[in-house]
Amino acid sequence: MHFAAAVDKELYESLKKAGGDCHTVDREGNDPEYYKDHSSDFILDIDALREELLVTPPSRPATAVSERAKSAKAAGTPDTSAPARPAAAAPAPVIMAATKKAPPPETLDAKYIAEVLGTPLTAALAEVAEKRPWDPIEYLAQWLYKHKSNLNFHQRQIDAVKEAEMEEQRKVEEEENRIRRRKEAVELRELEMERQKKAEEEAKKQREQEERQRKAKESISLAQPPELATVAEDEETTDHVISAVSPRTLTEKDESGRTALHTMVTSDGSAENISALLSSSGPDLLTERDSDGRTARDLALSDEVRQCLDDYVLNLLKSSDISTLTKLMENGYPLDSINTEGQELPEPSTEFLSKVAQFSDTVAKMCTVIKTGDLIAVKEHLDKKSVAVTRLNSHGAVSLHLAVLYEKPEVVQYLVTSFPGLVDIRDHMNRTALHYAQSISGDAEREAIVKILVEGKSDPEAADCKGRKPEEYKGLGEEMAAMKEAGEVAEQAPADTSQPPADTEQVPAGDAEQAAVADEAPAAEQAAVADEAPAADEPPAAE
Numbered sequence: 001m002h003f004a005a006a007v008d009k010e011l012y013e014s015l016k017k018a019g020g021d022c023h024t025v026d027r028e029g030n031d032p033e034y035y036k037d038h039s040s041d042f043i044l045d046i047d048a049l050r051e052e053l054l055v056t057p058p059s060r061p062a063t064a065v066s067e068r069a070k071s072a073k074a075a076g077t078p079d080t081s082a083p084a085r086p087a088a089a090a091p092a093p094v095i096m097a098a099t100k101k102a103p104p105p106e107t108l109d110a111k112y113i114a115e116v117l118g119t120p121l122t123a124a125l126a127e128v129a130e131k132r133p134w135d136p137i138e139y140l141a142q143w144l145y146k147h148k149s150n151l152n153f154h155q156r157q158i159d160a161v162k163e164a165e166m167e168e169q170r171k172v173e174e175e176e177n178r179i180r181r182r183k184e185a186v187e188l189r190e191l192e193m194e195r196q197k198k199a200e201e202e203a204k205k206q207r208e209q210e211e212r213q214r215k216a217k218e219s220i221s222l223a224q225p226p227e228l229a230t231v232a233e234d235e236e237t238t239d240h241v242i243s244a245v246s247p248r249t250l251t252e253k254d255e256s257g258r259t260a261l262h263t264m265v266t267s268d269g270s271a272e273n274i275s276a277l278l279s280s281s282g283p284d285l286l287t288e289r290d291s292d293g294r295t296a297r298d299l300a301l302s303d304e305v306r307q308c309l310d311d312y313v314l315n316l317l318k319s320s321d322i323s324t325l326t327k328l329m330e331n332g333y334p335l336d337s338i339n340t341e342g343q344e345l346p347e348p349s350t351e352f353l354s355k356v357a358q359f360s361d362t363v364a365k366m367c368t369v370i371k372t373g374d375l376i377a378v379k380e381h382l383d384k385k386s387v388a389v390t391r392l393n394s395h396g397a398v399s400l401h402l403a404v405l406y407e408k409p410e411v412v413q414y415l416v417t418s419f420p421g422l423v424d425i426r427d428h429m430n431r432t433a434l435h436y437a438q439s440i441s442g443d444a445e446r447e448a449i450v451k452i453l454v455e456g457k458s459d460p461e462a463a464d465c466k467g468r469k470p471e472e473y474k475g476l477g478e479e480m481a482a483m484k485e486a487g488e489v490a491e492q493a494p495a496d497t498s499q500p501p502a503d504t505e506q507v508p509a510g511d512a513e514q515a516a517v518a519d520e521a522p523a524a525e526q527a528a529v530a531d532e533a534p535a536a537d538e539p540p541a542a543e
Contacts, residue, residue: 005032006039014104018118021126120147212276251281253465257290257429265300271308278312283324286312287331289428291465293394295333310338317349325352329359332391336360367392370399373408382415389425395483396428404436405480407445409452416456423458430465434458438473439480 001020004012012032016022022032030038124143133139253259261281264274278285286309289295300306313333316324317340329335335356345353366387369377381387382399389398400422403411412433415422426432434453440446454460463469473479 001032002026002030002035006035009036010104012036014114015122018114019122120144209280213280251284251288253288253430255466257288257465259285259288259296261285261288261296262290262299265296265305265309271304274305274308275312278309283312283316283328284331287328287333287391289332289394289396291429293428297334297337313338314340314343317345317353318343320346320348322348322352325349329356330390332394332396362387363390363392366390366399367402370402370408370411371406373406373411375410375414378411378414382418389419389422396426398422398425398427400425400433401427401431401436404433404440404449404453405483407440407442407449409445409448412449412452416452420456423453423456424462426462426464430463432458432462432470434460434462434470435464435468435473436480438470439476441477 001012001015001022001024004015025031121144124140124147127143128136128140131139251259261274261277264277286295286297290299297306297309300309313325313328313335316328317338325335335353340353362381366381369381370392378399387399391398392402397405400412400415400419403415423433434450437446437449437453440449458470460470
């Protein structure tokens with residue numbers, strides 16, 4: 001390689017491709033690459049080189065057999081050992097000289113030989129030069145003969161190492177899979193336990209819910225108040241005919257607009273039964289009002305019952321149930337009457353309560369713009385459905401009710417078009433906007449607004465708490481006018497009647513119902529009923 005690098009670079013590259021070692025250093029410490037660029041440093045003494053390169057194989061050392069043969073011959077005894085191997089003929093001296101500019105193999109045979117035998121032959125010769133066997137030819141032949149077997153053995157060794165590595169990798173993966181499966185099994189057991197726990201909790205809640213509903217129904221059936229009899233016009237008798245009230249659903253109202261919760265708080269219903277009723281029916285019963293605009297809290301006969309209702313709302317505040325609280329506020333429930341002093345409320349609930357007064361101002365502005373009929377202002381304030389369905393007064397009227405009540409057809413048209421669902425919303429006496437429209441005294445105004453509502457799919461068969469359909473409200477304009485006269489509906493806000501005046505005695509439920517009948521009776525009958533009403537300090541006649 002050193003010679004080829006100094007003499008012919010193409011020959012050097014051929015030997016390098018054939019597997020020649022280009023990193024061997026000579027006595028000067030230079031490798032073949034060095035002489036590629038410093039060929040002038042390569043001093044070649046031909047005569048000295050020839051003497052140095054004369055190749056004479058070393059003689060085979062005398063064997064023990066040969067020594068025994070010589071001893072036997074000298075003693076005159078026959079030699080029974082194997083004949084000695086004939087001495088190899090002395091090889092002719094081989095002169096290795098560098099041939100300048102030896103061309104690379106160009107013929108097909110030369111290229112074939114270089115490609116097929118170049119690498120193994122170079123390796124064999126290198127090993128012969130390293131081992132220096134006593135018979136290089138035989139050694140070379142054996143090396144070439146065993147070359148394929150050695151390659152196969154080497155390949156088997158490589159394959160065995162790879163197989164061992166793969167086996168180790170499989171063991172690692174199996175261990176990882178085993179750990180993963182164990183973890184998944186633990187997670188599945190935990191999920192199953194959690195699912196069973198939730199199922200048990202749901203079943204327990206369901207049983208408790210059913211038990212509360214059962215107690216609530218029993219309380220309602222025991223607390224049904226008697227209905228007051230009406231006084232016939234052609235009779236002078238003052239006897240009252242008492243009739244039992246038929247059971248009704250929790251949210252159904254009687255003719256005075258009262259629900260089961262109204263009935264329970266005006267009777268001897270206990271706080272426990274009231275809590276059970278609220279738990280089974282939800283907070284909607286709290287916001288329901290009777291024909292006089294009074295909630296169940298307004299009618300509570302005792303502080304214990306009133307506190308029970310307040311505790312229900314306080315629990316909503318403590319749990320930050322903002323969606324339910326917002327619904328109560330939009331339905332006109334007096335949240336500002338709840339005593340939260342000394343209560344530790346979460347930040348969302350505290351922030352919510354701080355906005356109640358602002359919401360009341362917004363309701364007042366909405367009433368004003370609807371009353372004036374300012375369509376631009378109406379569009380500005382009623383820009384989303386949650387505002388449009390807000391209860392604006394103690395009668396449970398929403399924006400569409402007020403627009404009809406104040407006979408503002410442009411506002412009615414806008415609300416029906418923008419919020420079609422408003423035509424089906426009822427006030428606290430189950431009256432739709434179509435009931436309000438049919439009570440308008442002016443024929444032209446009534447027909448215009450009725451037409452808008454009918455085209456908006458308002459139900460002409462909807463009945464109020466007294467079973468009256470919209471068509472039956474013709475001629476009942478005085479009833480709607482009374483709503484305006486009672487403090488101008490547009491400026492009304494639900495009054496806080498949670499606490500009765502200090503100098504006023506609580507009116508029993510029977511007297512309150514009798515007074516309601518008296519309000520709707522003609523003047524003459526009203527006086528008769530008033531004369532027969534019991535005093536405040538006497539039990540009601542119905543009882």
